Amino acid sequence: MWTLVSRGWGCARTLARWATGAALGPAPSFGAAPESWPTCRLYSSAEFKEKLDMSRFPVENIRNFSIVAHVDHGKSTLADRLLELTGTIDKTKNNKQVLDKLQVERERGITVKAQTASLFHNCEGKQYLLNLIDTPGHVDFSYEVSRSLSACQGVLLVVDANEGIQAQTVANFFLAFEAQLSVIPVINKIDLKNADPEMFDIPSDECLFRLLCIRLSQELNPKVHRKNPLRALVFDSTFDQYRGVIANVALFDGVVSKGDKIVSAHTQKTYEVNEVGVLNPNEQPTHKLYAGQVGYLIAGMKNVTEAQIGDTLYLHKQPVEPLPGFKSAKPMVFAGMYPVDQSEYNNLKSAIEKLTLNDSSVTVHRDSSLALGAGWRLGFLGLLHMEVFNQRLELEYNASVILTTPTVPYKAVLSSSKLIKRKEITIINPAQFPDKSKVTEYLEPVVLGTIITPDEYTGKIMMLCEARRAVQKNMIFIDQNRVMLKYLFPLNEIVVDFYDSLKSLSSGYASFDYEDAGYQTAELVKMDILLNGNNVEELVTVVHKDKAHSIGKAICERLKDSLPRQLFEIAIQAAIGSKIIARETVKAYRKNVLAKCLLKRQAEGKKKLRKIGNVEVPKDAFIKVLKTQSSK
Numbered sequence: 001m002w003t004l005v006s007r008g009w010g011c012a013r014t015l016a017r018w019a020t021g022a023a024l025g026p027a028p029s030f031g032a033a034p035e036s037w038p039t040c041r042l043y044s045s046a047e048f049k050e051k052l053d054m055s056r057f058p059v060e061n062i063r064n065f066s067i068v069a070h071v072d073h074g075k076s077t078l079a080d081r082l083l084e085l086t087g088t089i090d091k092t093k094n095n096k097q098v099l100d101k102l103q104v105e106r107e108r109g110i111t112v113k114a115q116t117a118s119l120f121h122n123c124e125g126k127q128y129l130l131n132l133i134d135t136p137g138h139v140d141f142s143y144e145v146s147r148s149l150s151a152c153q154g155v156l157l158v159v160d161a162n163e164g165i166q167a168q169t170v171a172n173f174f175l176a177f178e179a180q181l182s183v184i185p186v187i188n189k190i191d192l193k194n195a196d197p198e199m200f201d202i203p204s205d206e207c208l209f210r211l212l213c214i215r216l217s218q219e220l221n222p223k224v225h226r227k228n229p230l231r232a233l234v235f236d237s238t239f240d241q242y243r244g245v246i247a248n249v250a251l252f253d254g255v256v257s258k259g260d261k262i263v264s265a266h267t268q269k270t271y272e273v274n275e276v277g278v279l280n281p282n283e284q285p286t287h288k289l290y291a292g293q294v295g296y297l298i299a300g301m302k303n304v305t306e307a308q309i310g311d312t313l314y315l316h317k318q319p320v321e322p323l324p325g326f327k328s329a330k331p332m333v334f335a336g337m338y339p340v341d342q343s344e345y346n347n348l349k350s351a352i353e354k355l356t357l358n359d360s361s362v363t364v365h366r367d368s369s370l371a372l373g374a375g376w377r378l379g380f381l382g383l384l385h386m387e388v389f390n391q392r393l394e395l396e397y398n399a400s401v402i403l404t405t406p407t408v409p410y411k412a413v414l415s416s417s418k419l420i421k422r423k424e425i426t427i428i429n430p431a432q433f434p435d436k437s438k439v440t441e442y443l444e445p446v447v448l449g450t451i452i453t454p455d456e457y458t459g460k461i462m463m464l465c466e467a468r469r470a471v472q473k474n475m476i477f478i479d480q481n482r483v484m485l486k487y488l489f490p491l492n493e494i495v496v497d498f499y500d501s502l503k504s505l506s507s508g509y510a511s512f513d514y515e516d517a518g519y520q521t522a523e524l525v526k527m528d529i530l531l532n533g534n535n536v537e538e539l540v541t542v543v544h545k546d547k548a549h550s551i552g553k554a555i556c557e558r559l560k561d562s563l564p565r566q567l568f569e570i571a572i573q574a575a576i577g578s579k580i581i582a583r584e585t586v587k588a589y590r591k592n593v594l595a596k597c598l599l600k601r602q603a604e605g606k607k608k609l610r611k612i613g614n615v616e617v618p619k620d621a622f623i624k625v626l627k628t629q630s631s632k
């Protein structure tokens with residue numbers, strides 16, 4: 001792995017020390033370069049305005065790079081310091097995770113959306129344009145990373161000196177390697193007590209800016225042609241309700257100016273460019289963008305079909321060969337989404353459309369259910385992705401939704417007759433899971449999981465993997481006391497809470513990453529949950545035959561804890577076909593507490609409840625059940 005890295009080896013421990021402001025020496029004050037950066041000068045904010053003439057940055061003075069790392073290793077913090085040290089933002093105590101602009105990112109303390117920032121930097125007498133993209137670390141958002149890399153020539157691969165190389169460090173390295181990018185390792189958190197930066201054997205006296213600007217000049221120059229006709233890759237987009245789609249573009253050839261007529265290679269529609277600019281880190285209009293540069297473009301695109309991620313934009317009457325674009329993201333988890341109240345359908349539809357413009361990895365199909373009305377079946381890259389999307393709908397669009405049990409995309413091979421050939425269908429809605437009598441075999445998706453752990457937890461982790469029906473494929477020591485395990489997992493066994501279980505039994509030390517590995521035969525059954533005999537559509541699920549009883553029992557118990565007592569007894573049952581496999585009972589109110597409880601219920605007023613038969617269910621009851629479902 002590290003042979004390629006040695007191309008950029010010799011990096012920025014000095015800079016990493018400043019990441020927290022703590023560190024092994026005083027952090028350089030804003031505006032004054034430290035001794036180790038003799039010829040690097042920082043811009044002041046006042047100087048910035050005159051730099052908006054982007055023609056001042058020839059291709060050889062542009063460096064486009066992403067910051068990638070395992071989750072929480074310090075990408076956003078490093079981005080903050082780079083923004084500060086280039087004078088892009090002022091140095092204040094509040095400068096934390098500046099590029100994590102979404103409310104959901106700030107509330108959760110994680111990056112979920114890649115963010116671009118253009119920095120202006122003077123090094124050894126030359127002006128450089130540094131375009132950095134801060135990327136998310138969690139595996140659910142790796143599509144953001146791979147798209148970001150398409151706009152870059154290099155990556156800063158941040159490694160926490162305390163935790164060392166982790167599963168996503170390896171995964172991100174390979175993403176960069178496959179994209180043929182230069183990899184510059186940055187060792188971070190060297191101030192922590194257990195940090196062992198020496199194990200990386202990196203000289204500590206190198207300055208990151210000097211390395212980026214001067215030493216790696218050939219490798220990191222974008223290979224583009226400004227005299228050719230425009231070829232701009234749309235690698236990301238956001239939606240602004242007043243200005244429409246804001247497309248993040250990387251220019252591979254040519255120039256684009258405000259007022260130009262451009263064409264989308266995907267739709268063949270023509271638009272006029274209303275605004276072009278760079279993100280600094282907020283939008284800063286410029287008159288033009290030149291090949292090699294990364295910026296944004298607004299051209300009156302109003303909806304999802306018009307603004308395709310991976311599209312190539314070119315000048316009207318100057319058609320070009322479109323750029324390869326991206327493989328579309330493959331959803332790993334599907335769930336039904338319905339408005340709490342059907343009168344909210346149109347508002348929710350518009351919110352989902354706008355949010356999918358900001359997050360192109362979500363797939364949307366219309367769906368409907370007898371119990372829940374008209375809605376959608378959405379595909380996500382993982383459960384965290386689903387939770388974040390749901391939270392963003394609430395926070396950014398004030399939308400309240402009902403989510404059904406997440407499911408993975410199963411397949412069924414339908415029974416063949418002499419007349420009908422073998423037919424395979426994919427099932428993304430458990431309610432439509434075909435009955436055994438019509439099926440030759442069921443197939444479930446599998447993933448190849450990589451776990452990196454200190455050796456002392458290996459035994460417990462192997463037991464956890466076996467309990468999740470995983471098959472071991474490999475086990476190697478990556479250093480004296482750390483082991484890398486490879487397992488083939490059924491996707492439905494890891495999708496909800498495997499990561500949490502792994503973290504808790506390894507005291508937070510084990511890390512996990514996975515990649516798609518196709519399908520395998522499985523004995524699957526559809527399980528219904530009934531309340532007084534009525535099916536709860538939110539909780540219909542497909543489970544492995546051997547786990548049906550334990551999962552059914554756990555759901556019933558959990559639902560019992562979440563349902564308030566009512567005037568009558570409630571039977572909670574798990575059923576496979578007509579066979580009941582688990583049961584719990586919620587007793588009715590006792591007569592002496594009845595009056596008190598009724599008063600309390602009246603006081604609670606019209607809290608959002610869902611009625612299933614005659615049973616009233618609080619909205620959050622299902623969410624609590626869903627979260628714990630696959631842990632059993």
Ligand SMILES: Nc1nc2c(ncn2[C@@H]2O[C@H](COP(=O)(O)OP(=O)(O)OP(=O)(O)O)[C@@H](O)[C@H]2O)c(=O)[nH]1
Nearest residue numbers: 019020071072073074075076077110111136137189
């Ligand atoms: N002690 C110490 N803490 C650091 C350092 N760099 C970052 N942190 C802390 O580590 C935590 C994670 O940092 P982030 O910058 O959010 O990490 P990230 O890699 O961007 O996280 P994700 O985007 O969620 O993957 C935060 O609490 C930071 O304050 C460092 O050099 N030393």
